[in-house]
Amino acid sequence: MAWKTRAWTLIDRPDGLPKREHFALHDFDDPPLCEAEVRVRNLWLTVGPAMRVRMSAQTRGYLPPFALGRPMEGWAIGEVVASKTQALAEGDLVMHQHGLRDYSQGPAAGFEKLPKPGPPPHHYLNALGSTGYTAYVGLLHIGEPRPGETMFVSGAAGAVGSTAVQIGKALGLTVVGSAGGETKRRLLLDLGADAAIDYRSPGPLTEKLAAAAPQGIDIYIDNVGGEHLDAALAAARPHARFAMSGMISSYNRDQARDVMHHLNRIVTQRIRLQGYLPFADHVEGLGPFREQMWSWIEAGRVRPLQTIWDGLEHVPTVIEELFAGGFTGKPLIRI
Amino acid sequence: MAWKTRAWTLIDRPDGLPKREHFALHDFDDPPLCEAEVRVRNLWLTVGPAMRVRMSAQTRGYLPPFALGRPMEGWAIGEVVASKTQALAEGDLVMHQHGLRDYSQGPAAGFEKLPKPGPPPHHYLNALGSTGYTAYVGLLHIGEPRPGETMFVSGAAGAVGSTAVQIGKALGLTVVGSAGGETKRRLLLDLGADAAIDYRSPGPLTEKLAAAAPQGIDIYIDNVGGEHLDAALAAARPHARFAMSGMISSYNRDQARDVMHHLNRIVTQRIRLQGYLPFADHVEGLGPFREQMWSWIEAGRVRPLQTIWDGLEHVPTVIEELFAGGFTGKPLIRI
Numbered sequence: 001m002a003w004k005t006r007a008w009t010l011i012d013r014p015d016g017l018p019k020r021e022h023f024a025l026h027d028f029d030d031p032p033l034c035e036a037e038v039r040v041r042n043l044w045l046t047v048g049p050a051m052r053v054r055m056s057a058q059t060r061g062y063l064p065p066f067a068l069g070r071p072m073e074g075w076a077i078g079e080v081v082a083s084k085t086q087a088l089a090e091g092d093l094v095m096h097q098h099g100l101r102d103y104s105q106g107p108a109a110g111f112e113k114l115p116k117p118g119p120p121p122h123h124y125l126n127a128l129g130s131t132g133y134t135a136y137v138g139l140l141h142i143g144e145p146r147p148g149e150t151m152f153v154s155g156a157a158g159a160v161g162s163t164a165v166q167i168g169k170a171l172g173l174t175v176v177g178s179a180g181g182e183t184k185r186r187l188l189l190d191l192g193a194d195a196a197i198d199y200r201s202p203g204p205l206t207e208k209l210a211a212a213a214p215q216g217i218d219i220y221i222d223n224v225g226g227e228h229l230d231a232a233l234a235a236a237r238p239h240a241r242f243a244m245s246g247m248i249s250s251y252n253r254d255q256a257r258d259v260m261h262h263l264n265r266i267v268t269q270r271i272r273l274q275g276y277l278p279f280a281d282h283v284e285g286l287g288p289f290r291e292q293m294w295s296w297i298e299a300g301r302v303r304p305l306q307t308i309w310d311g312l313e314h315v316p317t318v319i320e321e322l323f324a325g326g327f328t329g330k331p332l333i334r335i
Numbered sequence: 336m337a338w339k340t341r342a343w344t345l346i347d348r349p350d351g352l353p354k355r356e357h358f359a360l361h362d363f364d365d366p367p368l369c370e371a372e373v374r375v376r377n378l379w380l381t382v383g384p385a386m387r388v389r390m391s392a393q394t395r396g397y398l399p400p401f402a403l404g405r406p407m408e409g410w411a412i413g414e415v416v417a418s419k420t421q422a423l424a425e426g427d428l429v430m431h432q433h434g435l436r437d438y439s440q441g442p443a444a445g446f447e448k449l450p451k452p453g454p455p456p457h458h459y460l461n462a463l464g465s466t467g468y469t470a471y472v473g474l475l476h477i478g479e480p481r482p483g484e485t486m487f488v489s490g491a492a493g494a495v496g497s498t499a500v501q502i503g504k505a506l507g508l509t510v511v512g513s514a515g516g517e518t519k520r521r522l523l524l525d526l527g528a529d530a531a532i533d534y535r536s537p538g539p540l541t542e543k544l545a546a547a548a549p550q551g552i553d554i555y556i557d558n559v560g561g562e563h564l565d566a567a568l569a570a571a572r573p574h575a576r577f578a579m580s581g582m583i584s585s586y587n588r589d590q591a592r593d594v595m596h597h598l599n600r601i602v603t604q605r606i607r608l609q610g611y612l613p614f615a616d617h618v619e620g621l622g623p624f625r626e627q628m629w630s631w632i633e634a635g636r637v638r639p640l641q642t643i644w645d646g647l648e649h650v651p652t653v654i655e656e657l658f659a660g661g662f663t664g665k666p667l668i669r670i
Contacts, residue, residue, distance in 0.1 A: 225598060225599065229598070239616075244601050244602050245602060246602055247598065247599040247601075247602055256595075256596055256597070256598065256599055257594060257595075257596055258594070258595045258596075258598050259592060259593070259594055259595075260591075260592075260593045260594075260595055260598075261591055261592055261593075262591070263560060263564070263582065263591065263593050263595075264560065264582040264591055265610075266579050266582075266608060266610035267579050267580060267581055267582055267610040267611075267612070268610070268612075269610065270609075270610045270611050270612060270615070270616060271608075271609075271610050272607065272608070272609045272610070273601060273606075273607070273608040273609075274605075274606075274607045274608075275600075275601040275602040275603070275604065275605045275606050275607070276602075276605050277602070277603075277605060280605070281574075281605055
C-alpha cells in the first residue's frame with residue numbers, strides 16, 4: 001500500500017532573502033512501511049532561521065543542502081497512524097525533524113515519543129524543544145550567570161531571544177534586549193526586560209547599548225551576529241561570556257562580510273565566545289532542562305511567545321516573514 | 336641624596352606606526368628612597384607590541400596611556416644598588432615593569448627577586464617571563480591540547496609565537512606557523528614547525544592555511560587578529576579552541592576595522608575564543624610554569640628566540656622594528 005503526502009519543496013535557491021516563489025507544494029507517493037518504521041500524521045510544523053543555510057547550494061553549516069524538488073525537512077509534531085515497531089503505537093504523540101509536510105514516515109529511531117497526557121504538544125516545538133534549549137544552554141551552561149550580572153540578548157522578540165529574556169529574569173539577572181521596531185521593543189519590556197533597544201531607530205547600536213547598559217554586560221546571548229556582536233564586544237565587562245548559537249545576519253548572503261571595530265576587546269576584556277548547537281553537543285541535558293522549563297511555564301515565569309498559522313499552505317509565507325522580522329516568538333503551523 | 340637617571344619618554348603620540356621621532360631620551364632627577372623602596376641598576380630591557388596601545392591618548396587596553404614627556408614603562412631586569420627594605424639587599428637580581436631607563440626605583444613590592452644563581456637572567460624577559468607564560472597559558476590552559484591535534488600559530492617568528500611553536504612540538508602536536516617573509520618562514524621549520532606560511536606571499540591567507548593544514552586546526556594561538564583570525568576560523572575543526580592574547584593588527588590604528596568573512600563558523604564549528612592576559616588572570620600558575628619551561632630549555636626542547644641590542648640608545652629603533660617585523664623572537668636591550 002502506498003500513501004499520498006503533500007510536502008513543501010525548494011524549487012529554486014534564493015540569492016538573498018527567501019521568497020514564496022522559491023517553494024512549491026508537491027504530492028508524493030510514500031512507499032509501504034519497512035520493518036521498524038512508522039508513519040505519522042503531522043499536527044504542528046515550524047521553521048527556523050538555520051533552514052536558510054540549507055537552501056544554498058553549498059552550506060556553511062553542519063547539515064547538507066536541501067535537494068531541489070525534494071521535500072524539505074523541519075521540526076514537527078504528529079500522531080502515529082501506522083507502525084511496524086514495538087516502540088511506537090498508533091495514537092502515540094511524537095516529535096521529529098521530517099516536517100514541512102502533512103505526513104512523515106521513516107525509521108522509528110528518528111521519532112521521539114512525547115508524554116501523553118503531558119504539556120500541550122506545541123510547546124515541544126518552542127520552549128520545551130530546541131528553541132528553549134538553545135536559550136537555556138546559552139544562558140546556564142555557557143553564560144554561567146552570577147548574581148547581579150547583566151545579560152544582553154539580540155533578536156530578543158524572536159523565539160530563542162524571548163525565552164532567554166524570561167529565563168534571565170527568572171534567574172534574577174538584569175536583562176537588556178534588542179529587537180527591530182518600537183512595537184517589539186515594548187514587547188520586550190512586557191516580557192520583563194529591564195531595558196529594550198529598537199535597533200532600527202537612528203544612531204549607532206554601540207551607543208544605544210551603552211545607554212541601555214551603562215554598567216556594561218557580562219553575558220551575551222547571540223543569534224544575530226554582525227553589528228550586534230560588535231556592539232556587545234564594545235559593552236563587554238571583564239570576563240564576559242558570549243553564547244553564540246546563530247548568525248542570522250549572515251544567512252542570506254553567500255559571502256558573509258562583517259565589518260568589526262571591537263574584536264580587540266576579546267583580548268583586553270578577556271572575553272570568552274563559545275559557539276554551540278545544543279542538539280549536537282548538549283543532548284544529555286535535555287531531560288533536566290525540560291523539567292525545569294515546564295516548571296517555569298507552569299509557574300508563569302516563562303510565557304512561551306509564539307505566532308500560529310492554520311494550514312500547511314502558509315509555510316512559504318512564514319519563511320518569508322521569518323527573515324523580514326514579520327512576527328514575534330516561534331512560528332507554529334497547525335495542520 | 337638625589338640620583339640621575341636617563342629614561343625614554345614619549346614626546347608625540349603616533350598616528351599609525353611608531354617612529355623614532357616619537358621618542359626622546361631625557362635626564363631625570365630621582366628623589367631619595369623612602370621606606371620600603373629600592374633602587375635598581377637595569378641590566379636588560381625589553382619592549383612588546385602591547386606598549387603601542389599605551390602610546391595612544393585613549394587606550395583600549397587595561398593599562399593607562401603613557402603621559403607625554405614622562406618616562407615610559409616596560410619590563411626590565413636589574414641589580415639592586417640601594418635598598419630601604421629587609422626584603423631586598425644590594426646585589427639582588429630583580430625583575431620589574433619600571434624599565435626603558437638605566438635606573439629604576441620604587442616600592443619593593445613592584446620588584447620580584449630572581450634566584451641567584453639561577454637561569455641566565457635575560458630568560459626572565461623571554462621564555463621564563465610574560466612572553467613564555469603567554470604561550471604556555473594559551474596552549475596548555477586555553478588550548479587544552481589532545482594527542483594528534485593540529486595547532487596554528489600566527490606571528491610565529493615573534494617572541495610568543497616562536498615559544499608556542501616549540502611547546503607545541505614538545506607536546507607532540509602538529510604545528511603550523513605563519514610569519515612574514517621567506518627567511519622567517521624557513522626559521523619556523525628550523526624551530527620544528529611541520530608546516531610554515533609566509534603570509535606576505537601572493538594569494539589569500541585562507542587558501543595558504545588550508546594547504547598547510549588540510550586536516551584543519553584544533554588550536555589557534557593568536558596575537559595578530561584580523562586576516563589571520565579570519566583564516567583560522569575558516570580552517571577550524573569542530574570544537575576548536577582559540578587562545579587570543581593580542582591583536583597586533585589593530586594596535587597601530589585608532590579606529591580598528593576588521594573585515595571578517597568566517598565569523599559564522601564560530602557557531603557551525605562550535606569554536607571557543609578566549610581572550611586572556613596571563614599576568615592579569617593566571618598569575619597563580621607562574622611557579623609551576625617556570626619549572627616546566629626551564630626543564631624544557633635545559634633539555635633543548637625549547638630554544639628561546641631573541642634578538643639583542645647593546646645600549647639604552649637603541650630603544651626607539653627596537654620599537655620601530657618591532658612593528659615593521661624587522662627581527663625575530665624577543666627583543667632584548669642590554670645596558
